[in-house]
Amino acid sequence: MGKDTDELFSELTKAKTDKELKTFYERNEEELQHPDAVACLEQLFAKHKLKKADVIFNTGLERTFAYHLLAGRKTFTRDKLLIFAIAAHLTIDETQTLLKYAGEGKLYARDARDGMVIHALNHKLDIWKTNELLREMDLPEFVLAG
Numbered sequence: 001m002g003k004d005t006d007e008l009f010s011e012l013t014k015a016k017t018d019k020e021l022k023t024f025y026e027r028n029e030e031e032l033q034h035p036d037a038v039a040c041l042e043q044l045f046a047k048h049k050l051k052k053a054d055v056i057f058n059t060g061l062e063r064t065f066a067y068h069l070l071a072g073r074k075t076f077t078r079d080k081l082l083i084f085a086i087a088a089h090l091t092i093d094e095t096q097t098l099l100k101y102a103g104e105g106k107l108y109a110r111d112a113r114d115g116m117v118i119h120a121l122n123h124k125l126d127i128w129k130t131n132e133l134l135r136e137m138d139l140p141e142f143v144l145a146g
Contacts, residue, residue: 003031037076037102038069041084044094058087060127060144078104082117083142089124113139 003011008031015021025032035043045052056066061083068074069084081102085095096106107114116139120130131141 003028008032035101037081037098038072040098040101041070041088044088044090044098048088048090050088055084055088058126059083060087062145076102078102079142083127083144086117086120086125086127086130090121092118092121095121112137 008028011024011028012021015024044050045055052067052070056063056070059066061069061080065074069076069080078099081098081104082095085098090098092107099106107118109115109118113134116130116133116137119125120133125133127142127144131144134141
């Protein structure tokens with residue numbers, strides 16, 4: 001990947017016709033991504049040198065169910081994505097990106113539960129400590145069953 005996002009954005013906004021837009025996509029095919037939540041998680045696991053088995057264990061989810069999520073045989077919910085983000089100790093920015101690629105709403109600090117998740121991510125809490133904090137604040141806990 002040779003171009004940064006700003007360069008791509010600039011080129012894209014200069015395309016005025018359908019033909020120019022098609023040319024943009026053809027010229028930049030290798031620069032453009034089409035990631036989904038699973039691909040995004042796999043990239044993040046590789047970036048942080050995490051083993052799937054370790055992250056799955058840290059999710060507290062049933063092992064087979066978690067593998068089915070990562071294989072795309074089951075559909076991720078926003079909560080399951082957040083469980084994986086907490087288990088992998090992702091940053092806030094990485095978690096927001098993951099949510100974006102999954103088509104889910106980003107974490108919102110004004111939302112009490114999202115605020116707890118932001119705290120958990122910032123302090124690298126595990127899912128059990130996160131659920132304990134949610135319980136203490138009378139907020140819905142993460143369901144660790146499929």
